[in-house]
Amino acid sequence: MIQEIWQYEFLRNAFIAGILIGFTAPLLGVFIVVRRLSLIADALSHVTLAGIAASLLLGKNFAYFANWNPLYAGMGFSVAGALFVEKLRSVYKHYQELAIPIILSGGIGLSVIFISLADGFNTDLFSYLFGSVSAVSRQDVWTVLAIACVVIGIVILLYKELFLLSFDEEYAMISGIRAKLIHFIFIVLVALVIAASMRIVGVLLISSLMTLPVAASIRIAKGFKQAIGYSILFGELSVIAGLLLSYQLDLAPGGTIVILAILILLIVIMWKKWKRG
Amino acid sequence: METEYVLKLEHVSFRYEKENVLEDINLAVPKGAFLGIVGPNGSGKSTLFKCVLGLLKPQQGKIYLFGNPIETFKDWHRIGYVSQKANSFNTGFPATVYEVVASGLTAKRGMFRFFTKKDRQAVSEAIEAVGMSEFSQKNIGELSGGQQQRVFIARAIVSRPELLILDEPTVGVDIHHVQSFYDMLDELNRRLGITLILVTHDIGTITEKVTHVACLNKHLYFHGKAEEFDKLGEQRLSQFYGHSLQVLSHQH
Numbered sequence: 001m002i003q004e005i006w007q008y009e010f011l012r013n014a015f016i017a018g019i020l021i022g023f024t025a026p027l028l029g030v031f032i033v034v035r036r037l038s039l040i041a042d043a044l045s046h047v048t049l050a051g052i053a054a055s056l057l058l059g060k061n062f063a064y065f066a067n068w069n070p071l072y073a074g075m076g077f078s079v080a081g082a083l084f085v086e087k088l089r090s091v092y093k094h095y096q097e098l099a100i101p102i103i104l105s106g107g108i109g110l111s112v113i114f115i116s117l118a119d120g121f122n123t124d125l126f127s128y129l130f131g132s133v134s135a136v137s138r139q140d141v142w143t144v145l146a147i148a149c150v151v152i153g154i155v156i157l158l159y160k161e162l163f164l165l166s167f168d169e170e171y172a173m174i175s176g177i178r179a180k181l182i183h184f185i186f187i188v189l190v191a192l193v194i195a196a197s198m199r200i201v202g203v204l205l206i207s208s209l210m211t212l213p214v215a216a217s218i219r220i221a222k223g224f225k226q227a228i229g230y231s232i233l234f235g236e237l238s239v240i241a242g243l244l245l246s247y248q249l250d251l252a253p254g255g256t257i258v259i260l261a262i263l264i265l266l267i268v269i270m271w272k273k274w275k276r277g
Numbered sequence: 278m279e280t281e282y283v284l285k286l287e288h289v290s291f292r293y294e295k296e297n298v299l300e301d302i303n304l305a306v307p308k309g310a311f312l313g314i315v316g317p318n319g320s321g322k323s324t325l326f327k328c329v330l331g332l333l334k335p336q337q338g339k340i341y342l343f344g345n346p347i348e349t350f351k352d353w354h355r356i357g358y359v360s361q362k363a364n365s366f367n368t369g370f371p372a373t374v375y376e377v378v379a380s381g382l383t384a385k386r387g388m389f390r391f392f393t394k395k396d397r398q399a400v401s402e403a404i405e406a407v408g409m410s411e412f413s414q415k416n417i418g419e420l421s422g423g424q425q426q427r428v429f430i431a432r433a434i435v436s437r438p439e440l441l442i443l444d445e446p447t448v449g450v451d452i453h454h455v456q457s458f459y460d461m462l463d464e465l466n467r468r469l470g471i472t473l474i475l476v477t478h479d480i481g482t483i484t485e486k487v488t489h490v491a492c493l494n495k496h497l498y499f500h501g502k503a504e505e506f507d508k509l510g511e512q513r514l515s516q517f518y519g520h521s522l523q524v525l526s527h528q529h
Contacts, residue, residue, distance in 0.1 A: 034370055157389050164380040167372055170360065171432075174330050175384040176353030222416055223373035 013136040014200065014243055014253070020148040021197045021209065022239030026217075026231035027155060028190055029210035033218070034166045039100045040085060040187070041207035044078050044194050046107030049203040051077025051195075052128050053114035060118050069139055070128070074198055078191035081107065086187060131202035131254030133247050140199050147196045151189050158182060163224060200239070202254035209235060212261035216268040234264050281308040282344070283440045283472045284329065289338030291324055298324045299335070302497050308439075311466045311473045311486060313503075316493035322476045325493065326444055330358060343439070354385040357433030357441040357471075359426070361448045368418035374428050375413045378403055381432035403435035404428075406469075407461060423454040427461070434465065440472045441465070447479065459486050 005011045032038055055073035058065035081103055088099035115125065127135040155162065161182045164172045172179045190210075197206045217230035242257030249256075284306040291299040298321045306312050316322050327333040329340060331347055340347040343355060379392060379400045386392060404413050407427040417425060426446055433441055443462070447455050463486050466473050475487065490506040492499040499506060 034367070160380065160383045160386065160392070161388065163372075163376070164383045167370060167377065167380060171358065171380075172383075174332065174353070174358050175381075176351070177384050178388070218369065218371045221371045222414065224371055224376050227371040 009138070010134050010136065011247065013138060013141045014133045015240075017136050017141050017144045017196075018200050018239045018243050018253075019236065020144050021193070021200055022236040023232055024148050024151045024193050025197055025206070025209040026213040026235035027228060028151065028186075028193055029214045029235075030217070030224075030228050030231050031162055031166050031186065032190065033211055033214040038207065038211045039097070039104075041190065041194060041210045043085065043100045043103040043107065044081050044191050045198075045203045045206045046104050046111065047081030048074040048078040048107075048191075048195050048198060049128065050107045050110035050114065051075070052198065052203075053111045053118070053125065056122075056124060057114045057118040069137075069143070070124075071140060071143055071195060071198065075192060075195035077107075078195045079188055082187040082191040083184075086184065127202070128198055129202050129204055130252040131198075131200050131205070131257070133243060133253050136199050144196045144199075147192045151193055154185065154189060158185065162186060200243075200253060201257055202252070205254040205258045208258045208261060209239070212258070212265055213238065216261075216265040219268050219272050234261065234268075238264060282306060282341070283308050283310075284474070285341040285344075286329075287339045287341075289325075289328065289335045289340060291321075291328060291333065291335040293324075297495065299328070300496050302338070302493075304491060304497060304500060306440075306472060306474060306489070308472055309466075309470055310489050311463070312475070312489040312491060313487035314474065314476045314491045314493055315478060316476075317478060320494040322493055323444065326442060326476065329442065330356070354436045355439050357381075357436065357438035359429050359433050359441070359443045359446050361445045370416075370418060372417050373414050374404065374409060374417060374420070374431075375400060377417050377428055378431045378435050381435040385436045399435055399437070403431040406434065406465070407431045421451065423451050423458065426458070430461075430465075434469070434471065438471065440474070443473065443475045445477055446475070447477065462486065 005015055029041075032041060051074040052070040054077070055065065055068060055070035058073075059068060059070070060066075085099045085103050088102060089096045092098045124135075126132075161172075161177055164175070164177060165179055165182055165186075169179065193210075194206050197209060201209050213231045213234035214227070216234050217227050221227035221230050238257050238261040242260045243253055245251065245260075246253040246256040282305050284304070286302050286304040289299060289302040289304075290297065302325065314322060314325070324333065328335050329342075329347075331350070331353075342350045343352070379396070381403070382392065382396050382399065386396065401410075401413070404410055407430050409424065409427050409431060412420060412424065412428075417428060420428065430441075430443075430446070447458060462473060462475070465471050487503050489501065490499065490503050491497055499509065
């Protein structure tokens with residue numbers, strides 16, 4: 001198997017992209033979960049799908065767009081969706097969670113329109129929905145790598161601000177931190193990682209890679225840094241094992257990865273229970 | 278020498294929609310004071326704080342922090358703040374006491390900068406000052422309400438603020454620990470010279486410790502030294518407040 005990874009470029013691409021995503025998605029996921037924003041990832045992934053559908057539609061009708069990587073349009077839509085979520089959250093101050101169904105259904109609505117305009121599903125779209133081992137191109141790998149570098153760099157640089165904002169938003173505002181700006185940067189990072197994860201886990205399952213490893217991690221972590229460490233560990237475990245399994249058994253990688261992440265979560269919960277006696 | 282005022286309010290009024298919450302408040306807090314602000318629920322205490330912390334803008338009047346008008350004030354790290362955390366706190370948050378206290382240095386250190394060795398030392402000292410050293414690597418959610426409140430005070434003092442504002446800090450704190458909690462505040466005030474403003478409706482406990490008292494119920498009914506306040510007697514005071522004042526017995 002290891003030999004095959006080096007032999008076939010498409011496998012190598014899938015693994016490199018997978019490892020990068022297995023790191024960045026849970027890293028941002030920790031902040032998302034503790035801020036109780038888990039559903040935002042879901043909303044944004046559906047907006048990303050709309051972007052991808054739009055790009056596929058354009059590519060079909062105009063030769064000029066045919067060579068565009070749909071990931072870029074996905075990213076554009078995702079970031080725009082993130083900005084829109086923020087806007088809605090400030091409009092509905094007392095119903096902040098309303099932003100999520102609005103954006104989510106908007107994303108699905110647009111996707112469906114674009115897909116029907118493009119005469120329905122094809123394999124390409126299917127791989128965006130559920131992930132694919134064979135669909136990751138070299139260009140995708142570079143894009144994911146660039147996003148991973150940006151995300152990790154910014155999280156390191158803004159770590160203490162992000163921590164404070166997650167732990168105590170009111171205190172962050174009072175202490176004179178530029179809370180709005182930092183939150184804005186964060187949500188854009190989330191949008192980028194979602195678009196980047198699309199190829200491997202697919203639109204329907206991305207949010208799980210941001211939340212499931214974190215859900216397991218916060219059961220056992222002492223402190224925030226440890227919570228991040230465990231989340232990334234569980235994320236990588238499920239992505240790597242999931243890709244191996246899905247290749248061997250010819251399954252969609254998204255589903256395999258998510259089921260493994262759930263297994264890890266169950267094991268952690270049971271282990272914790274057993275330890276308590 | 279002229280008295281230095283850490284906080285000064287001149288004719289401050291605030292209203293939400295049409296309801297007046299604060300009317301013509303004049304307040305001056307000298308450096309090194311321990312001011313207790315008492316008032317019943319709904320007396321505008323929290324609103325007053327939000328104005329002082331720059332979260333709300335009063336419709337009338339002026340607020341000065343360390344002699345600077347609040348509109349141009351930038352040194353927010355000189356002010357520490359402890360809210361009624363025990364009520365609203367997410368106990369499942371995976372953060373150690375150490376991490377929570379260190380987060381109090383975020384603004385002082387500034388964006389894109391990392392904590393230094395000196396910062397780490399300051400964190401340990403702040404944790405020690407509130408008597409929580411042995412819990413430093415525990416998750417914040419594992420502590421009792423009183424212990425959590427101590428941690429939040431450590432977070433507020435780690436940046437060495439000159440003014441520390443506490444909004445009903447003993448809400449949710451076990452009654453047996455309230456006394457030692459006030460002793461600790463007293464210590465911070467005397468030993469570290471931090472000016473304290475404490476808001477509470479528990480008037481009995483504070484008059485023993487504070488140097489100044491202010492009584493708030495929309496208007497400021499009394500503002501002066503604690504000794505003068507004691508002379509007033511409880512009779513007079515309940516007139517200010519109607520029947521809503523909660524007088525708890527002194528414990529000597």
